[in-house]
Every structure is written in C-alpha cells, then in structure tokens.
Amino acid sequence: MENLSIENTKSTPKVIGNTESCSLIMSGNLFPENSIIFFKPIYNWITELSKNRDQFELEFELNYISSSSVIQILKAMQLVEELYPTEKIKFKWKYEVDDEDIQKLGEEFEKLTKSSMDLIEVDC
Numbered sequence: 001m002e003n004l005s006i007e008n009t010k011s012t013p014k015v016i017g018n019t020e021s022c023s024l025i026m027s028g029n030l031f032p033e034n035s036i037i038f039f040k041p042i043y044n045w046i047t048e049l050s051k052n053r054d055q056f057e058l059e060f061e062l063n064y065i066s067s068s069s070v071i072q073i074l075k076a077m078q079l080v081e082e083l084y085p086t087e088k089i090k091f092k093w094k095y096e097v098d099d100e101d102i103q104k105l106g107e108e109f110e111k112l113t114k115s116s117m118d119l120i121e122v123d124c
Contacts, residue, residue: 001052004045012038013062017045023057030073031066039072046079055088056080061095061122062102070105077113089115094122 004017004024013028024046032038046056058080060073080089091113093106103119110117 001048004041006041015042017042017049019049019053021057022049022053022055023059025059025061027061029064030062030069031064032069035066035068035072038069039076042076043079046076047083050083054085056084057090057092059092059094060106063096063099065102065105074109074112077109077115081113081115086115091115091117092120093117094120096124097121098124 001019003019004015006012006015008014008028011029012032013026013030015024015026017024024042026042049056058077065073077091080091091109093109095102095106103121106117106119110119
C-alpha cells in the first residue's frame with residue numbers, strides 16, 4: 001500500500017498518510033468547495049490501511065475549518081474508531097495559542113469520540 005499525499009491549496013490542507021507509522025496528518029486551512037469529495041480519498045486510505053494494521057494515529061493542525069468540513073472530520077474520527085481497536089487509536093488536535101475557536105472545536109471532538117485525544121497548544 002502506498003502513502004497518501006495531498007498538497008495544500010488556499011482552501012485545502014496538506015495531508016500526509018504514512019503507511020509505516022500508521023498515521024495521517026492534516027495541516028492548513030480546511031474549507032474546500034466540496035468537503036465530501038475532498039475527504040473521499042482520505043476515507044478510502046484509512047479503510048485500506050486497516051486491512052493490514054491494527055493501530056492508527058490521526059493528527060490535525062488546522063487554521064480555519066468550514067462547517068461542512070467539521071462534519072467530515074468527525075466522520076473520519078468515527079471511521080477510525082470503527083476500523084481500529086479503541087486502545088490503539090491516538091487523536092491529536094493542535095491549535096495555536098490564541099485560537100480559542102479551534103481549541104474549543106478540539107474539545108468538542110474529544111467529547112464526541114471514545115478514543116484518546118491530545119489537545120496540544122502550539123506557538124504561532
């Protein structure tokens with residue numbers, strides 16, 4: 001299986017999926033024209049990887065997120081929780097020191113998921 005690599009644009013984040021480390025990192029802005037279409041290859045990659053792996057780490061470091069993308073992020077987390085054992089899942093939510101909106105969104109995701117989530121404050 002190949003790694004996943006999606007380059008960032010003004011409205012979409014950089015996405016790096018690493019098969020060796022069983023991880024996916026998404027960083028940048030997230031307000032694509034169609035969030036369902038944007039997330040489709042990500043969902044497919046997560047699903048395909050689960051056939052050969054039993055652990056997964058999903059990391060977000062996002063600056064701006066559209067409301068339709070919030071739904072897709074939650075769906076991605078739920079997909080990971082369906083496919084991998086809960087104790088072998090790690091979610092990381094990074095937010096800038098002054099960004100209360102992104103921090104609060106991470107806190108909401110933490111409440112909505114069963115798996116471990118690290119909320120990590122980063123300097124700008």
